[in-house]
Amino acid sequence: MKRFLALIxxxxxxxxxxxxxGGNEPAAEPPSGETPAAETPTGEETASTELNIYxxxxxxxxxxxxxxxxxxxxxxxxxxxxxNADAVTRLTSGGGDxxxxxxxxxxxxxxxxxxxYVEELDLSRIPNSSNxxxxxxxxxxxxxxxxxNYIYVVYNTETCPIExxxxxxxxxxxxxxxxxxxxxxxxxxPMALVALGYDPNSENEEELAEAYEWLxxxxxxxxxxxxAEQNLTNGTASVAFTYDGNASWAFAETGGADSPLTxxxxxxxxxxxxxxxxxxPTGAKHTDLAYKFLDYICDPEVMAQNLEEFPYFCPNDxxxxxxxxxxxxxxxxxxxYKENVFFQEDVGEALTIYNDYYQMLKVGE
Amino acid sequence: xxxxxxxxGAGELEAINRRRDVRRKTIPAxxxxxxxxxxxxxxxxxPMLYIIYVSFMSRGVFGDVVYxxxxxxxxxxxxxxxxxxxxxxxQVALFTTVACLLLGYPFAYYIARKPPEVASKLIMxxxxxxxxxxLMRLNSWLLLFQTSGPVNTFLQWAGITSGPITFIYxxxxxxxGLVTNMLPFAVLPLYSTIEKLQNSLLEASSDLGANPRxxxxxxxxxxxxPGIFSAVILVFIPSLGIYTVxxxxxxxxxxxIGNIIKNQFGAIRNWPLGAAxxxxxxxxxxxxxxxxxxxxxxxxMEVV
Amino acid sequence: MAALSKTQRRKRRLGILGDVYAxxxxxxLYIPVAVMMVFSFNDQKYNFYWNGFTTQWYGKLLENDxxxxxxxxxxxxxxxxxxxxxxxxxxxxxGLKRYEFxxxxxxxxxxxxxxxxxxxxxxxxxxxxxxxVGLSLGLGSIxxxxxxxxxxxxxxxxxxxxxGDGYELEEASMDxxxxxxxxxxxxxxxxxxxGIMSAAFLSFTLSIDDVVMSNMLSGARNSTLPVLILSMNRxxxxxxxxxxxxxMILVIVAAMLLSNGVKALLRRREKAAAR
Numbered sequence: 001m002k003r004f005l006a007l008i009x010x011x012x013x014x015x016x017x018x019x020x021x022g023g024n025e026p027a028a029e030p031p032s033g034e035t036p037a038a039e040t041p042t043g044e045e046t047a048s049t050e051l052n053i054y055x056x057x058x059x060x061x062x063x064x065x066x067x068x069x070x071x072x073x074x075x076x077x078x079x080x081x082x083x084n085a086d087a088v089t090r091l092t093s094g095g096g097d098x099x100x101x102x103x104x105x106x107x108x109x110x111x112x113x114x115x116x117y118v119e120e121l122d123l124s125r126i127p128n129s130s131n132x133x134x135x136x137x138x139x140x141x142x143x144x145x146x147x148x149n150y151i152y153v154v155y156n157t158e159t160c161p162i163e164x165x166x167x168x169x170x171x172x173x174x175x176x177x178x179x180x181x182x183x184x185x186x187x188x189x190p191m192a193l194v195a196l197g198y199d200p201n202s203e204n205e206e207e208l209a210e211a212y213e214w215l216x217x218x219x220x221x222x223x224x225x226x227x228a229e230q231n232l233t234n235g236t237a238s239v240a241f242t243y244d245g246n247a248s249w250a251f252a253e254t255g256g257a258d259s260p261l262t263x264x265x266x267x268x269x270x271x272x273x274x275x276x277x278x279x280x281p282t283g284a285k286h287t288d289l290a291y292k293f294l295d296y297i298c299d300p301e302v303m304a305q306n307l308e309e310f311p312y313f314c315p316n317d318x319x320x321x322x323x324x325x326x327x328x329x330x331x332x333x334x335x336x337y338k339e340n341v342f343f344q345e346d347v348g349e350a351l352t353i354y355n356d357y358y359q360m361l362k363v364g365e
Numbered sequence: 366x367x368x369x370x371x372x373x374g375a376g377e378l379e380a381i382n383r384r385r386d387v388r389r390k391t392i393p394a395x396x397x398x399x400x401x402x403x404x405x406x407x408x409x410x411x412p413m414l415y416i417i418y419v420s421f422m423s424r425g426v427f428g429d430v431v432y433x434x435x436x437x438x439x440x441x442x443x444x445x446x447x448x449x450x451x452x453x454x455x456q457v458a459l460f461t462t463v464a465c466l467l468l469g470y471p472f473a474y475y476i477a478r479k480p481p482e483v484a485s486k487l488i489m490x491x492x493x494x495x496x497x498x499x500l501m502r503l504n505s506w507l508l509l510f511q512t513s514g515p516v517n518t519f520l521q522w523a524g525i526t527s528g529p530i531t532f533i534y535x536x537x538x539x540x541x542g543l544v545t546n547m548l549p550f551a552v553l554p555l556y557s558t559i560e561k562l563q564n565s566l567l568e569a570s571s572d573l574g575a576n577p578r579x580x581x582x583x584x585x586x587x588x589x590x591p592g593i594f595s596a597v598i599l600v601f602i603p604s605l606g607i608y609t610v611x612x613x614x615x616x617x618x619x620x621x622i623g624n625i626i627k628n629q630f631g632a633i634r635n636w637p638l639g640a641a642x643x644x645x646x647x648x649x650x651x652x653x654x655x656x657x658x659x660x661x662x663x664x665x666m667e668v669v
Numbered sequence: 670m671a672a673l674s675k676t677q678r679r680k681r682r683l684g685i686l687g688d689v690y691a692x693x694x695x696x697x698l699y700i701p702v703a704v705m706m707v708f709s710f711n712d713q714k715y716n717f718y719w720n721g722f723t724t725q726w727y728g729k730l731l732e733n734d735x736x737x738x739x740x741x742x743x744x745x746x747x748x749x750x751x752x753x754x755x756x757x758x759x760x761x762x763x764g765l766k767r768y769e770f771x772x773x774x775x776x777x778x779x780x781x782x783x784x785x786x787x788x789x790x791x792x793x794x795x796x797x798x799x800x801x802v803g804l805s806l807g808l809g810s811i812x813x814x815x816x817x818x819x820x821x822x823x824x825x826x827x828x829x830x831x832x833g834d835g836y837e838l839e840e841a842s843m844d845x846x847x848x849x850x851x852x853x854x855x856x857x858x859x860x861x862x863x864g865i866m867s868a869a870f871l872s873f874t875l876s877i878d879d880v881v882m883s884n885m886l887s888g889a890r891n892s893t894l895p896v897l898i899l900s901m902n903r904x905x906x907x908x909x910x911x912x913x914x915x916x917m918i919l920v921i922v923a924a925m926l927l928s929n930g931v932k933a934l935l936r937r938r939e940k941a942a943a944r
Contacts, residue, residue, distance in 0.1 A: 398764025
């Protein structure tokens with residue numbers, strides 16, 4: 001039945017394409033028949049000439065990429081995702097083998113490994129990976145962390161009615177309609193859980209219920225989810241719960257060091273630190289270049305050059321040391337609780353509880 | 366419903382005719398309806414069957430689909446929260462449809478009464494803005510109405526308001542976004558049917574003493590009913606699933622059915638629930654169309 | 670006599686009212702486009718607020734191969750999807766209108782599915798099926814996705830147009846000795862032109878602006894422009910995208926004016942020749 005279906009589909013596709021003059025796509029790879037997730041990839045030893053990467057837009061320096069292309073005599077095709085879930089959908093639906101490197105984040109790693117969607121890495125082929133701080137490396141056998149983001153609070157000292165030193169300040173009624181916030185169940189609930197003194201990756205339903213009650217108050221103060229830097233710079237909001245990278249732009253747009261913005265001086269509460277990491281999807285076709293690229297990007301000089309353009313938090317200590325002054329003096333990185341962090345973990349089954357409460361929050365009951 | 370004439374003629378002749386009919390009609394019928402049927406079966410029926418199939422499966426611990434029969438997803442749907450979301454989504458879709466019809470009908474009428482060369486240009490003029498990215502257009506509204514944006518600056522400069530007014534992330538802006546996004550889907554089918562209206566009919570009506578209002582309600586409106594129904598379908602149904610507008614202009618504070626389905630296939634990775642919600646949406650729309658056919662004539666329905 | 674002038678006056682008044690109304694609607698439709706164009710001259714890295722005039726983004730645009738490539742890709746897909754959808758849609762509208770066959774009701778209701786179901790659902794389902802069958806993602810898969818939602822719109826629009834027409838003209842044509850294909854090309858098709866035009870417009874519009882389907886079904890090598898813009902949502906849209914969209918719209922408008930001009934010229938020649 002499946003074969004038959006495949007035949008009809010292939011025929012129609014061929015007809016559709018033939019009818020319109022062939023299209024301009026290079027000849028498609030021959031159908032690999034059944035594509036179960038666990039096909040063992042033997043890194044072809046003939047050098048590949050192309051590398052396909054799926055990652056965030058505006059997250060890697062063009063210069064860095066073109067230097068790699070030149071050094072290895074290859075083409076790097078980067079396509080962009082708009083949501084972390086995009087990458088996971090690609091991997092889990094069996095479309096991962098279209099790429100050689102895919103960017104994903106901590107929260108999904110456990111399920112991706114369990115499902116056999118990503119290759120185990122041979123770290124001896126990535127000697128530069130020794131530059132990465134092990135504290136920030138959650139799954140060293142399957143991923144190479146690239147850059148990271150703090151999710152913290154930034155506020156405008158001139159327009160914000162109160163001083164903010166902990167998450168509980170965010171549910172102060174004085175902030176009604178003042179907060180611009182990032183969205184998503186797995187970003188909002190950890191904040192509430194920390195504010196209440198629980199584990200940020202809690203799987204306990206009662207704790208999550210309490211967190212929900214907390215978020216209802218928070219939701220009242222939120223003017224908009226998303227667009228944090230825009231809302232902060234144009235005066236729509238005076239407080240932002242956002243990524244440090246986005247805060248960095250908001251600082252730059254509002255006068256850099258003279259900006260009225262400040263990173264909230266948190267005293268006790270931990271903030272979330274998340275990493276975007278590269279994985280090699282199961283069945284990737286150009287693993288030789290993928291390894292070369294991973295090693296290349298872990299090179300301190302290369303990463304330092306990249307940081308100049310993309311001033312995100314970097315887990316590569318040697319690269320940070322080599323980074324330009326501007327990176328280390330960025331006002332968005334000027335806060336003293338950098339070590340007091342927590343990571344997002346895969347919560348498995350409990351994700352549905354998160355989701356149920358998240359929906360209740362947004363539907364209004 | 367069917368076009369068969371009552372069997373009055375002699376049987377034998379009838380049989381010959383029928384056989385000739387089959388030959389005369391089968392080939393063109395196949396050539397005309399064949400491609401569309403094949404396409405729909407391959408790329409709509411099969412994927413949708415798969416979705417229905419998945420909706421009866423269960424979610425694995427790691428967000429994969431476990432192929433074991435389960436009614437879990439449908440039991441989840443009984444939660445009152447989904448009822449609220451559906452009602453909310455229906456309200457928005459209804460509002461958008463009514464607004465687009467009320468604004469679009471006179472507009473389509475205006476265009477249809479112009480000479481054909483002018484009309485085709487006017488129609489093009491409607492479509493041109495839609496060849497720019499919808500996210501960019503929505504963002505334009507934000508830029509225009511934001512706290513330190515041109516509109517606020519102007520209002521303060523002109524002395525109409527003393528301080529900035531919060532326009533963005535409010536319901537009126539969301540409605541503006543919805544209506545401007547969906548309007549062409551109402552205008553195009555309306556234009557198509559109004560344009561077909563024969564002037565002679567309207568003239569006859571007024572010659573026979575009907576005033577313009579009578580002509581409109583007795584002649585124009587009923588005759589353009591197919592277009593109105595097309596417009597309702599083309600606006601109402603997509604509006605049910607829409608979420609980008611409220612996400613961008615409303616600040617993402619409200620979830621609609623579209624958001625929830627998207628999240629199930631994305632961040633939450635509960636495909637069976639996402640599939641069950643899609644099936645629910647299908648059933649609701651099917652029901653609406655069914656209700657419609659109870660009230661209106663089937664001939665009008667045929668336009669669909 | 671007096672009554673006539675009264676209706677004439679009334680008509681004129683209605684005409685002016687109509688003009689004003691139309692201008693108002695067009696204004697609202699064009700405001701976002703105008704704002705978008707203005708902000709392509711914004712001297713700021715991201716379009717947060719107006720910061721001063723510059724034309725630098727147009728220069729930078731020329732260096733941005735990814736952006737230009739994605740626009741080209743979008744245009745190719747939109748044109749192909751429009752052609753396929755209109756051809757299949759026109760034939761389908763006729764077939765579904767005129768012939769009774771088994772499964773017609775079924776196909777009719779299937780047409781509504783892509784309109785009803787949120788795009789993401791169909792996109793995910795198509796993705797999984799393509800993956801299972803072993804088709805690689807790329808132009809072909811995006812094209813199939815786009816046509817799948819364009820064809821129903823095309824059929825609905827065109828069917829709305831032909832609902833009133835009978836067979837009389839066609840029968841007359843056949844009686845006069847034209848064969849079936851001649852009749853189709855010379856009689857049936859011309860009467861459907863407005864519907865076909867609307868369908869083509871709709872298909873092109875839907876395809877060029879599609880995000881969800883393209884995002885799911887695009888391959889590793891190319892992205893369409895809307896997918897690229899969507900992927901900027903984490904950081905904000907840069908003014909060079911505004912510049913690109915501005916150029917794109919100007920090019921399309923210019924192309925349309927040109928084709929209109931050529932058409933008008935041909936028509937004038939034809940008339941002259943006829944004389």
